[in-house]
Amino acid sequence: MRIATFNILHGRSxxxxxxxxxxxxxAVRTLDADLLGLQEVDRNQPRSRHSDLTAVAAEAMGAxxxxxxxxxxxxxxxxxxxxxxxxxxDAAGYGIAxxxxxxxxxxQVVRLPPVPTKVPQLFWGQRRPELVRDEPRVAVxxxxxxxxxxxxxxxxxxxxxxxxxxRQVRLLMRSVPAGPDPLVLxxxxxxxxxxxxxLTRMRALATGPTFPAHAPREQLDHILTNDDRLTxxxxxxxxxxxxxxxxxxxxxx
Numbered sequence: 001m002r003i004a005t006f007n008i009l010h011g012r013s014x015x016x017x018x019x020x021x022x023x024x025x026x027a028v029r030t031l032d033a034d035l036l037g038l039q040e041v042d043r044n045q046p047r048s049r050h051s052d053l054t055a056v057a058a059e060a061m062g063a064x065x066x067x068x069x070x071x072x073x074x075x076x077x078x079x080x081x082x083x084x085x086x087x088x089x090d091a092a093g094y095g096i097a098x099x100x101x102x103x104x105x106x107x108q109v110v111r112l113p114p115v116p117t118k119v120p121q122l123f124w125g126q127r128r129p130e131l132v133r134d135e136p137r138v139a140v141x142x143x144x145x146x147x148x149x150x151x152x153x154x155x156x157x158x159x160x161x162x163x164x165x166x167r168q169v170r171l172l173m174r175s176v177p178a179g180p181d182p183l184v185l186x187x188x189x190x191x192x193x194x195x196x197x198x199l200t201r202m203r204a205l206a207t208g209p210t211f212p213a214h215a216p217r218e219q220l221d222h223i224l225t226n227d228d229r230l231t232x233x234x235x236x237x238x239x240x241x242x243x244x245x246x247x248x249x250x251x252x253x
Contacts, residue, residue, distance in 0.1 A: 001146060003205070004033035005186040005221050006240075006247035007157065010042040010094070011053055013242040014214065019048040020242075021056055027240040028060040031247055035144065036061060036099045037155035039188045040243075043068055044092040045075060052090075054097040065104035070095040071138040071157075082136040085109060096187070098142050098155045105150075106143035110175045111136065112168040115161060134159050137168060139187075141176045148253075152179065156187040165190050169199045182227035188245065189222050202226050206235035206250040213239060213246050221248045 008027075011019040019042075028036070038057060042048040054068035070083035070093030083093060098104075114134035122129040139156035154176050158165040169189065176183070184205075189196055193204060202224035209216035216237070223235075235250040 001035070001148075001253065002033045002249065002251050003035045003184065003186065003223055004031045004247055004249040005037040005039075005155070005188070005223055006031065007039040007188040007221060007243060007245040008053070009040050009243040009245070010045065010048050011051075011242055012047070014244060015241065019051075021049060021051050023241055024053065025056055025060045027242055028057045030240065031061070031238065031249060033061060033249065034101045035153055036063070037153070037186045038097040038099070039155075039157035040094070041068060041097045042094055043070070044090060045094065047076070054099070057097070058099050061099060061101065063099040063101055065102075065142075066097060066099040067107060067140060067142070068093070068095065068097045069109055069138050069140045071136045083138070095138055096140060096155055096157050098140050098153065100142065100144050100153075102147070103145045104142045105145055108141040108176065110139040110141070110172055112138060112156070112158060112171060114159065115164050119161065121161060134161055134164065139172050139176075143181070150181040151184060152176070152181050153184045153186070156185070156189070158189055160190045162191060166195070166199055173200060178226050182225060182229055184223065184225050184230075186223040188220055190220050193219055193222070196222055196224065200224060205230065205232055205252060206248050208235075208237035208248065210237055210246045210248055211244065213244050216246055221245060223248055223250050
């Protein structure tokens with residue numbers, strides 16, 4: 001079984017700064033994942049040609065079940081507000097997605113609140129911090145019937161604010177407690193392996209630098225489990241012709 005996570009930067013390529021749906025389709029086919037978590041996913045946005053990128057990815061990989069969950073609703077530069085889950089099915093949104101080639105028998109959405117005010121943040125290469133406003137974040141858990149048994153898979157994208165994202169991960173872990181089925185947590189966690197391990201006490205299924213895509217120097221994207229029954233056959237970081245992240249992939253049995 002192949003599991004992959006990929007922050008897709010709404011499908012945009014750093015080469016031409018454009019979203020090409022055919023290029024995105026081919027990237028998903030290249031990953032050839034059975035279980036796929038996507039972050040920074042657009043639905044019905046002008047910048048991504050009003051595409052439903054989750055539906056595009058589902059068709060490309062042959063997913064039987066998939067779900068897009070908006071963290072933000074509306075359009076950047078216009079109306080842009082925290083999503084509630086009550087939006088119309090085709091409403092413009094931006095968030096995360098989970099896709100599976102196996103049946104999903106249950107879903108759970110966990111909303112992760114942002115920092116309520118602007119806060120100072122020092123970015124790479126800057127000498128002085130700047131005031132930034134965080135975005136709402138979200139996670140989606142799927143109970144998947146795989147050929148070898150039930151698996152609970154959680155996909156998320158937490159804050160880039162290092163002191164706040166740890167609180168979001170703790171909240172997420174409390175909201176999706178471990179049960180009898182193996183748990184897999186994956187996504188863009190915006191922190192390195194040591195921090196992730198201390199916060200979750202979960203085992204990494206795949207390792208390797210994923211950001212920035214052109215010359216990765218840190219691992220922000222993770223695939224983790226709490227169960228020793230999942231055995232790693234192979235894992236790798238995959239460079240694709242879109243996004244500022246590389247995809248993280250693991251084959252397990």
